[in-house]
Amino acid sequence: MRADRIKRLAPIAVILLVAVVGIVFLRDRLSFETLAANRExxxxxxxxxxxxxAMVFVVAYIAIVGFSLPGATIATLTGGFLFGIFPGVLFNLAGATIGATIIFLAARFGLGERLAARMEAVEGRIAxxxxxxxxxxxxxxxxxxxLPAVPFFVANVVPALLNVRTGVFVVTTVVGIIPGALVYTSVGAGLGDVFDRGGAPDLGVIFEPYILGPIIGLCVLAALPILIRTFRKGDVA
Incomplete structure (x- = not known):
């Protein structure tokens, strides 16, 4: 039983270990300054x-997301800088989705199925x-x-702990991150002018009203089925 538990927890433990090592040794290397210095x-x-x-970029992006290394935003900018909005956004979506799925599967294999079963067995608010x-x-x-406020890592792990089906996770991930990927890829596509001016990209652009407004609209549409089900249950009650 102990060996089986170690086997189940090994993937997520490796991810966490690599993430810690990455934070310590790669935080300063996977940066905008590094991209500017090596752009030529x-x-x-x-x-x-x-x-x-393109292949190396996607694999590197998968590794950054899959091992929760620092620099995911820089990687997205790099995709736009090197490959343009299109196909750069496709490369970014592929790397982010595959990397997120790696974390999801590791967490689900190690903790998700048993934790979900325990949550279902317990009565009360958790159930x-x-x-x-x-x-x-x-x-x-x-x-x-x-929602820009939800950390990407959290959005990868929580569904695994709730035993969400892999297909549902992949579809909602690739579709749900399209707005943010488009914004940051487009920012990356304009980095050439930013480099020439010696400036830095405006990563807060996603919170500008003309961008955040449509995203909030999409959030409302996503929440609409929840509201409808809630009202229907209230009517039945």
């Missing part, structure tokens, strides 16, 4: 080996919360992805 070399490599550069989320999985997961 990156562009030259892309021009000489476009397909290989009602679990049932409420199960009834509104699509809406809840979309909201977690759309």
């Amino acid at each position: 070399a990156l562009i030259a490599h892309r021009d000489a080996n476009y397909v290989l550069s 009602r919360l679990k049932r409420g989320i199960d009834e509104n999985q699509w809406s809840v997961l979309f909201l977690m992805r759309l």
Whole structure:
């Protein structure tokens, strides 16, 4: 039993260990300054080996997200800088979704199934919360992805702890992160002018009304099924 438990927890333990090492040793390297200092070399490599550069970029993005390393935002900017809004946004979406799925599966394999079973077996608020989320999985997961305030790591782990199906997780992830990916990829696509001016990108642009407004609208649409179910239950009661 002990060996089985160690085997189940090993993937998430490795991710956490690599994440800690990454925070200690890579925080200063995966930065905007590093991207600015190496932009000419990156562009030259892309021009000489476009397909290989795209593959290496996606794999690096997967590693950054999959091991919760610092620099996911810089990676998204880099995707836009090297490959433009399109296909850069596709590369960013692929890297982020696959990396997120790695964390999700590791957490689900190690903790999710048993924790979800315990939550269902316990009566009271926890069980009602679990049932409420199960009834509104699509809406809840979309909201977690759309809301800029929800950390990406949290949005990867929480569904695993609630034993969300892998297919539901993948679909809600790739669709839910499209707005943010488009915004930051477009910012990355304009980094050439920013570098020439010696400035820094405005990463707070996602909170500008003309961008945040549509995202809030999408959040309302995602929450609408939850509200409808709540009102219907109230009418029945």
